[in-house]
Amino acid sequence: MAGPTIVLVHGAFADASSLRALYDQLLSEDVKVIAPPNPLRGLTGGDGEYLKGVIKEIDGPVLLVGHSYGGSVITAAGTADNVVGLVYISGFAPDEGENLTDLQSKFPPPGIIPYIVQHDLPDGGKEFTLAPQGFHESFCADVPDADAAFYAISQRPLAGVALTEAASTPAWRSRPVWGIFGTADRCIDPGVHRFSYDRMGATVTEVDGASHVVMISHPKEVAEVVMTAVHKLS
Numbered sequence: 001m002a003g004p005t006i007v008l009v010h011g012a013f014a015d016a017s018s019l020r021a022l023y024d025q026l027l028s029e030d031v032k033v034i035a036p037p038n039p040l041r042g043l044t045g046g047d048g049e050y051l052k053g054v055i056k057e058i059d060g061p062v063l064l065v066g067h068s069y070g071g072s073v074i075t076a077a078g079t080a081d082n083v084v085g086l087v088y089i090s091g092f093a094p095d096e097g098e099n100l101t102d103l104q105s106k107f108p109p110p111g112i113i114p115y116i117v118q119h120d121l122p123d124g125g126k127e128f129t130l131a132p133q134g135f136h137e138s139f140c141a142d143v144p145d146a147d148a149a150f151y152a153i154s155q156r157p158l159a160g161v162a163l164t165e166a167a168s169t170p171a172w173r174s175r176p177v178w179g180i181f182g183t184a185d186r187c188i189d190p191g192v193h194r195f196s197y198d199r200m201g202a203t204v205t206e207v208d209g210a211s212h213v214v215m216i217s218h219p220k221e222v223a224e225v226v227m228t229a230v231h232k233l234s
Contacts, residue, residue: 003030003031003061003063003230003231003233003234004060004061004062004063004084004085004230004233004234005031005032005033005034005058005060005061005062005063006026006031006032006033006034006062006063006065006226006230007033007034007035007036007051007054007055007058007062007063007064007065008022008023008033008034008035008065008067009035009036009038009051009064009065009066009067009070009073009074010035010037010038010067010068010070011038011066011067011068011069011070011071011090011091012040012068012069012128012156012157012158012162013129013130013135013139013155013156013157013158014067014068014151014155014156014213015037015154015156016035016036016037016038017154018067018151018213018215018216019035019067019215021215021216021219022065022089022215022219022222022223022226023035024219025219025220025222025223026223026226026227029223029227029230031227031230034054034058036051036054038050038051038069038070038073040069040156040157040158040159040162041159041161041162042159042161042162042165043072043073043076043161043162043165043167044076044165044166044167044168046159046162047073047076047077047162048073048076048077048168049077051064051073051074051076051077052077052080055077055080055082055083056080058082060082061082061083061084061233062080062082062083062084063083063084063085063086063087063226063229063230063233064077064078064083064085064086064087064171065086065087065089065226066086066087066088066089066091067089067090067091067213067215068089068090068091068092068187068188068212069091069092069100069158069162070089070091071088071089071090071091071092071093072091072092072093072094072100072162072167074086074088074091074171075092075093075094075167075170075171075172076167076168076170076171077171078170078171078172078175079168079169079171079174083171083175084175084176084233085175085176085177085178085229085232085233086171086172086175086176086177086178087177087178087179087180087225087226087229088177088178088179088180088181088193088196088197088202089179089180089181089214089215089222090180090181090182090185090187090188090193090212090213090214091179091181091193092188092192092196093170093172093177093179093196093197093199093200094167094170094196095167095170095199096166096167096168096169096170097166097167098166098167099163099164099165099166099167100162100163100164101163101164103192103196104188104189104192106192106195107189107191107192107195108189108191109189110138110185110186110187110188110189111137111138111186111187112130112134112138112139112186112187114134114138115130115131115133115134115135115137115138116128116129116130116131117129117130117131118160119157125159125160125161126159126160127157127158127159127160128157128158128160129155129157129158130152130155132149132152132153135148135151135152135155136148136149136152137186138186138187139151139152139186139187139211139212139213140211140212140213140216140217141184141186141211142182142184142209142210142211142213142217143211143213143216143217147216172200172202176229176232176233177197177200177201177202177203178202178203178204178205178225178226178228178229179193179196179197179200179202179203179204179205179225180204180205180206180207180214180221180222180225181193181197181206181207181210181214182206182207182208182209182210182211182212182214182217182218183206183207183208183209183210184209184210184211185210185211185212185214186211186212187212188212190206203228205221205225207221
């Protein structure tokens with residue numbers, strides 16, 4: 001089938017390998033998929049512009065799929081002319097002028113809070129990781145122990161500025177949107193997802209008991225949402 005190129009955008013404390021199970025589910029479909037790196041260095045001038053550069057090189061329509069912090073990145077980059085839709089996987093979806101810290105603060109503190117570790121950068125900035133001893137519980141409670149242990153030691157830090165930068169004009173104001181999240185998300189309170197996805201007018205799927213990494217623990221359900229978007233946009 002002819003359809004948009006699917007661009008998978010990972011979130012904080014992870015890399016593109018966190019989307020492997022979803023990619024495997026999509027292999028049987030007649031779609032093109034790419035999973036570029038997300039620098040995790042900042043929303044407006046950094047990660048959003050980087051993703052726009054990736055999108056610019058794609059010939060034809062694009063469906064952006066963002067997990068976690070990657071949701072805020074597709075929100076910024078999705079205004080590119082050839083982006084035709086957005087899928088949020090447990091993803092932030094800020095409005096114009098909103099930052100991620102303020103958005104989360106309207107809801108109960110997520111379970112990762114006790115495990116956040118701050119690191120000082122040479123330029124005076126900050127970045128954050130999750131403490132290994134709390135990683136499994138707070139980030140990916142429904143994946144096997146061995147997998148969680150590897151994700152913990154291979155995590156990529158998020159620059160602090162990414163949490164405080166005000167978002168630009170959001171792509172979801174002018175693109176069709178789908179969202180999926182787990183009701184046991186401990187990285188971003190599920191209330192954030194329900195509020196954000198309702199505000200966007202998204203078509204929403206909730207996976208009962210799933211953690212923040214629903215695309216790892218329930219890849220089939222996430223792939224179904226992505227393919228629903230693909231068929232709608234083709």
